[in-house]
Amino acid sequence: MNWRSLVLDEILPCVSKPAQYLGTEWNAVHKDTDSVELRVCLAFPDLYELGLGNLGLHVLYAILNQFPWCWAERAYAPAPDLEAVLRAREMPLFTLESKTPLLNMDLIGFTLQSELTYTSVLNMIDRAGLPLRSEQRTHAHPIVIAGGPGALNPEPMAPFIDAFVVGDGEEVIGEIVSCLRGVRRGTRQEKLESLNAIAGVWAPALHDVKRLANGAIVSNPGRIITRRTVSELDAAPAPESYLVPFAQLVHDRAGIEIMRGCAHGCRFCQAGMISRPVRTRSIGAIERLVDETFRKTGYEEISLLSLSSCDYPEARTLFAQAARRAHADDAAVSAPSLRLDTFAVELADAISGVRRSGLTFAPEAATKRLRVVINKNFDNETLFTVIEEAMRRGWQHVKCYFMIGLPTETDEDVEAIAALCREALARAKQINRRARITTGVSTFVPKPFTPFQWAGQIGFDEIRRRQAILARELKPYSAIKFGYHEAESSLVEGLISRGDRRAADLIESAFRHGARLDSSSDLLDMNAWGKAIGETQYPVDAMLGERPLDAPLPWDYIDAGVSADWLRAEWARALAGAVTSDCRWSACNQCGVREALPGECNTMQARWRETAEHTENDGPVLLESRNEPLAVQRVRFRVGRFDEARFLSNLEWIAAWIRALRRARLPVSHSQGFHAHPKVTFSTAPPVGEESEADYMDVLLRDRIAPEQCLARLQAALPQGLCVYEAAEVPLAAPSLMSAVTGCEYLIFASADAPEVLGRIRSILESPNVSVERKGRPTGPRRSPASITVDIRPAIAALALEPSESDRLCVRFSTCLVAGRLAKTREIVHLLGLDPQKTRVRKIATRLRGCE
Numbered sequence: 001m002n003w004r005s006l007v008l009d010e011i012l013p014c015v016s017k018p019a020q021y022l023g024t025e026w027n028a029v030h031k032d033t034d035s036v037e038l039r040v041c042l043a044f045p046d047l048y049e050l051g052l053g054n055l056g057l058h059v060l061y062a063i064l065n066q067f068p069w070c071w072a073e074r075a076y077a078p079a080p081d082l083e084a085v086l087r088a089r090e091m092p093l094f095t096l097e098s099k100t101p102l103l104n105m106d107l108i109g110f111t112l113q114s115e116l117t118y119t120s121v122l123n124m125i126d127r128a129g130l131p132l133r134s135e136q137r138t139h140a141h142p143i144v145i146a147g148g149p150g151a152l153n154p155e156p157m158a159p160f161i162d163a164f165v166v167g168d169g170e171e172v173i174g175e176i177v178s179c180l181r182g183v184r185r186g187t188r189q190e191k192l193e194s195l196n197a198i199a200g201v202w203a204p205a206l207h208d209v210k211r212l213a214n215g216a217i218v219s220n221p222g223r224i225i226t227r228r229t230v231s232e233l234d235a236a237p238a239p240e241s242y243l244v245p246f247a248q249l250v251h252d253r254a255g256i257e258i259m260r261g262c263a264h265g266c267r268f269c270q271a272g273m274i275s276r277p278v279r280t281r282s283i284g285a286i287e288r289l290v291d292e293t294f295r296k297t298g299y300e301e302i303s304l305l306s307l308s309s310c311d312y313p314e315a316r317t318l319f320a321q322a323a324r325r326a327h328a329d330d331a332a333v334s335a336p337s338l339r340l341d342t343f344a345v346e347l348a349d350a351i352s353g354v355r356r357s358g359l360t361f362a363p364e365a366a367t368k369r370l371r372v373v374i375n376k377n378f379d380n381e382t383l384f385t386v387i388e389e390a391m392r393r394g395w396q397h398v399k400c401y402f403m404i405g406l407p408t409e410t411d412e413d414v415e416a417i418a419a420l421c422r423e424a425l426a427r428a429k430q431i432n433r434r435a436r437i438t439t440g441v442s443t444f445v446p447k448p449f450t451p452f453q454w455a456g457q458i459g460f461d462e463i464r465r466r467q468a469i470l471a472r473e474l475k476p477y478s479a480i481k482f483g484y485h486e487a488e489s490s491l492v493e494g495l496i497s498r499g500d501r502r503a504a505d506l507i508e509s510a511f512r513h514g515a516r517l518d519s520s521s522d523l524l525d526m527n528a529w530g531k532a533i534g535e536t537q538y539p540v541d542a543m544l545g546e547r548p549l550d551a552p553l554p555w556d557y558i559d560a561g562v563s564a565d566w567l568r569a570e571w572a573r574a575l576a577g578a579v580t581s582d583c584r585w586s587a588c589n590q591c592g593v594r595e596a597l598p599g600e601c602n603t604m605q606a607r608w609r610e611t612a613e614h615t616e617n618d619g620p621v622l623l624e625s626r627n628e629p630l631a632v633q634r635v636r637f638r639v640g641r642f643d644e645a646r647f648l649s650n651l652e653w654i655a656a657w658i659r660a661l662r663r664a665r666l667p668v669s670h671s672q673g674f675h676a677h678p679k680v681t682f683s684t685a686p687p688v689g690e691e692s693e694a695d696y697m698d699v700l701l702r703d704r705i706a707p708e709q710c711l712a713r714l715q716a717a718l719p720q721g722l723c724v725y726e727a728a729e730v731p732l733a734a735p736s737l738m739s740a741v742t743g744c745e746y747l748i749f750a751s752a753d754a755p756e757v758l759g760r761i762r763s764i765l766e767s768p769n770v771s772v773e774r775k776g777r778p779t780g781p782r783r784s785p786a787s788i789t790v791d792i793r794p795a796i797a798a799l800a801l802e803p804s805e806s807d808r809l810c811v812r813f814s815t816c817l818v819a820g821r822l823a824k825t826r827e828i829v830h831l832l833g834l835d836p837q838k839t840r841v842r843k844i845a846t847r848l849r850g851c852e
């Protein structure tokens, strides 16, 4: 069966955002299946728009595809409309690149980033056609592995996963695929045993389970599984050929990891605790990656990623250099997490250039007492000073993240969040009258391997009550937007995060009752979770409640680096109101990591001490402002699209060309002003699904380049499916492309009854008028589009059956501009009685005024 044709012809025309499933993004890897021995699917259990930005997946994709004998493809959780189409047609979930069913892979690797993706893991396994539980799979099924933070407490997912990978993936992934390549023809048992022998990897199916005294059911792997750690980030592979999506993402930028780990010691933060000690990428390596990433992707923005990017030892130098490199390409750099100090504002100011969309800080708690409990020790005055500095530097909008439900929290602590925001707003408004603050209030969920792993989580009603306090306190302030995470999401997260094997039954039951994509609050189905809790008699109170310090924990057989004794001591210090210092600038706190990684801890401490001595003298980060020169040349390209690329929406099509122009390194002219836009225009907006060999794109250039050179450069920078055929210089003052369009010509291919279609063609051509309904301008208080009736007969220049070589009939349709209107292909398809989802349309000519 030709899966690709099936997906392109029958699946993608039926979904609302097909660009997520094309698999032909720039830098996507396609290999000849006959030349590879091992096929891998990297599976992200959430929507593409959230998953494509996951840096870990890009890293593993790049590493695996370096092996000539291995082909790694990708799959993301199907959106509800794709899932419905797959179910209706009894089609399995497929990989994006080759559209192959996941069942035909040798290995499927999930990343477990959040408990709210666990039902989607089950959904993807189920849609792939695999039995949900590992014990029900046979040698005919692919091996299912999982890694990421979720592997630190594997129990809730242990029955569904064949092998877990604990810790950093860069080194172990090569060992896993080499191992599977070696036992490719072996039995399933041999494969699992081979994987189980790799350090940091273990196969739950090979081990018994045991019931603990408190009723928990956990694995008994018979050994401690120690997390894998990459010692040197410079030696770890980082993707330069970052995948460049067509579809719009939630965070649409390339990421470069500059540091891994965090030693601030926030007691709620699992990410910081499980990645100690802090390891840095050298400034030279980052510079090279920034340069390569801009050149090889065409991205407009690169984010310098870490848990706290301002802590980078030479942050001023790094950000200044990266921003300079970005400005040279009319691009930007950003940092996802800003520290609460004025240096962070200075950095953000320097790298953001003229953009002032918003700054984000994470105070987490609003009273000094509670901030000491969570080990995030700063004064309110610090926050006010930072916000004032932001206002002075031109920002109007600041977002502040807080948590409710933290251990020892009282109503006074909750009310203090509102008071802090009010005071911050008042101080900000003294500098900028238009200042605004948005809160992001989440609920604390205790996570394994943190000092708060023994703490209790507040229940649903209590979350709502504390949220209501904040809503009431902030309501009178229109310049403060009260944003918060839904109580339902936190509840589901808390039911699983510290769960044992019983959580697996809960997850499976919720999935069978319809739960999936739980991370989207509008898709989270609490009805399904409620039924699952009842059906499995899940011990909700015990799962959310405080745990005795001496009770066994489901993840006791995992060694994440930090010792249980140190975590207990930190929990005691939290309750006693004691602060623990950051070990980068102070003495070692004996967290336990040094036992296995003494060299890494020593390197970290030496690096920060040495940098603290010489950064004092570093000057501020300064960047020259850019003055856009006048355009000197206008080049017109004839462009087109085929295959997967025909499913791009108009916005995706424009973005794809702009990124291709950036990769081609053509000196595209930009508008002046706060949000500089490239001066690129198109003749028409091709509808989703239509092929074209005759659209036009005008590009204004700030330096002269021969059109044939422009053509060659652009041809080399195009993703599969986009075409550029010719380039010619046109006068700078030529009329705009859209206003120059006088008509278009199309071929319409369809499986239909020829005499019937011929009859309809004659009827259309013989009619003096042909009325169709179109959306008019929005009217009324709700701005709903009015429906208007339009006579398109004058705009139909030609309509005729054409001889066709295939078994599909072919209609040639030509439209000309009359009274500012063209006839549309979807109107003609409807008038001819054709099924739009089974019709292929190709634009073969666009007529431009003055070029006929």
Ligand code: SF4
Residues within 6 Å of the ligand: 263, 276, 277, 278, 583, 584, 587, 588, 589, 590, 591, 592, 593, 594, 595, 601, 605
């Ligand atoms: S062992 Fe000491 S130096 Fe190493 S991460 Fe822990 S506290 Fe820091």
